[in-house]
Amino acid sequence: AGAPPSKLLCSSLRRALSTMACSFRERLARNTNDKILVVPSLQEISRNPDTLSITPAHHTVQASFVDRSSKVCAFQDIYTKQTNMSLHIGNKPINTNGLKRMDEFCDFVFSSVEEDNVIIGGHSIYFRSFFRTYLPYTVDHVSKKRKVVNAGCVALTLLKAPTPNGDKYMIDPKSIKVIYGGF
Secondary structure: OOOOOEEEEEOOOHHHHHHHHHHOHHHHHHOOOOOEEEOHHHOOOOOOHHHOOOOOOOOOOOOOHHHHHOOOOOHHHHHHHOEEOOOOOOOOOOOOOHHHHHHHHHHHHHHHOOOOEEEEEOOHHHHHHHHHHHOOOOOOOHHHOOOOOOOOEEEOOEEEEOOOOOOEEEEOHHHOEEEEOOO
16 A cells, blocks of 8 residues: 555566465455566576476466465465466567567566556566666676575666667666565
């Protein structure tokens, strides 16, 4: 209550969705029309097997055996009723890479999200790469060297600048604030 309007966005990987469902269970319970939007460009960057999505395109994520036995929240209900899988295309395409997907994500946020604030559930390697890519090269910040801790939360302002060569994105270094956990 009292927070500015925001949009919940998340990777398609169940571990990220579990964290979002658990972390925002009270918000989701208060507003049953609120949904977590799965955005394909947020899928983890690494090639490790645990970075691949096992959920088929446009299908509902299935709660793991740990989620099903949890008393924290009704994970499957959130996945079924409050997770929007309309953009989910299955696993990340072979012809893409982390940089392309991060640029796609920035394009998506500025072109398709009405709210001024987004809350993103994702992956520590992705976020470290995001900081390395969009913080100015000359800025020395811990986020370029260390990953966000599990379930950590960091706030930042992402800026967009139109250029003759297309839009460019940058994180305002002064805007970075650790909300929970840190790097």
